[in-house]
Amino acid sequence: MWFVIAVFDTLVPLFASDELGMSTIGIGIVFAVALAAEFAVLYPAGSLADRRGRRFVLVPSLAFLALATAAVGFASSPVLLGVAMAVLGVASGFAGVPPGAMLSDVVEKGSSATAVGVFRFCGDLGFTLGPLVAGFAAAQLDFRGAFPLAVAPTLVALVLALRSTETLRRPQAA
Numbered sequence: 001m002w003f004v005i006a007v008f009d010t011l012v013p014l015f016a017s018d019e020l021g022m023s024t025i026g027i028g029i030v031f032a033v034a035l036a037a038e039f040a041v042l043y044p045a046g047s048l049a050d051r052r053g054r055r056f057v058l059v060p061s062l063a064f065l066a067l068a069t070a071a072v073g074f075a076s077s078p079v080l081l082g083v084a085m086a087v088l089g090v091a092s093g094f095a096g097v098p099p100g101a102m103l104s105d106v107v108e109k110g111s112s113a114t115a116v117g118v119f120r121f122c123g124d125l126g127f128t129l130g131p132l133v134a135g136f137a138a139a140q141l142d143f144r145g146a147f148p149l150a151v152a153p154t155l156v157a158l159v160l161a162l163r164s165t166e167t168l169r170r171p172q173a174a
Helices: 002-018 024-052 054-072 078-096 098-106 112-141 143-150 152-163
Strands: none
Touching: 002 024, 002 054, 002 078, 002 112, 002 143, 002 152, 024 054, 024 078, 024 098, 054 078, 054 098, 054 143, 054 152, 078 098, 098 112, 112 143, 143 152
8 A cells, every 4th residue: 555655646646747747637547557557467467376376476577566666756757657667567467466466375274364464454544554655755855865765675585585485275186
């Protein structure tokens, strides 16, 4: 949720309006581009995570998401912002699929309510803190500093993903 609320819902519209002078319609168009790109990759990302493994998809997509997020603040025109948002949509689509599947893979029967509750709480924490931190960073650091700072939770997730083991259970050969 941090990514969605801090980057998509806070930094991008402020950046597009304040730095690039884009209209509400123009901002809506770059969001449509990002969401279309994200939607286009959801099924392939899920299919790949089910075939090759959750970490196989998650690790490179988090790294790509971190780089793409940091780069958005350097877009110098609405067209470049649209391209950056398309890249961000692809990265967030791939990065967004494995976590829920990983949770499903590791939760023991009977404890899924607690696991999902903790998972959602962490998302809600990002939902609450994301705009506060992003807005403060934009005011204090400008957008070229705020976007890289917004990458911090993605980097934490990347480190955790790198340290984790594959959660996809493959059928045992008989």
